[in-house]
Amino acid sequence: MTMDDATRPQAEEDFFCHIVIPSKDYRLSTIFFEKVFGWRVQEVPGAGFLDVLPPSGEGPSAELNAEEETVVPVIHTSDIEGKLELIEAFGGKRLQGKTAIGEGTEYGYYALFEDPQGNKMCLYSEGR
Numbered sequence: 001m002t003m004d005d006a007t008r009p010q011a012e013e014d015f016f017c018h019i020v021i022p023s024k025d026y027r028l029s030t031i032f033f034e035k036v037f038g039w040r041v042q043e044v045p046g047a048g049f050l051d052v053l054p055p056s057g058e059g060p061s062a063e064l065n066a067e068e069e070t071v072v073p074v075i076h077t078s079d080i081e082g083k084l085e086l087i088e089a090f091g092g093k094r095l096q097g098k099t100a101i102g103e104g105t106e107y108g109y110y111a112l113f114e115d116p117q118g119n120k121m122c123l124y125s126e127g128r
Helices: 026-037 080-089
Strands: 016-022 040-043 050-053 061-065 072-076 093-100 109-114 120-125
Touching: 016 120, 026 040, 026 050, 026 061, 080 093, 080 109, 080 120
Parallel strands: 016 061, 072 120
Antiparallel strands: 016 072, 040 050, 050 061, 093 109, 109 120
16 A cells, blocks of 8 residues: 555644653652653643643643553544554554543544554544
């Protein structure tokens, strides 16, 4: 299978937008990232994780997440289902389908996948 114009990444998407950082102790992680890097760590109501924001506001956001065991890069896309189909067509594996973040859709959606080398990654799209 080759990549044609229909499957070629679009400029306004397909970029790393977020990083999931494992944390079994939110208090310890909060102190570390705030004191070492000057990042702001804040709770996201109803989401089950803590947001980590760089002081400049530049670059991808991050989160502290007690459910993950490894760092997970997150890629922005406008079409999670379409991207999962491409991932599978090119040798990747769907780990979790499109799922709402938190209790509603105001935080958007995510899906988990592995690339052909077994690297766990995440797709993200805004709430719609």
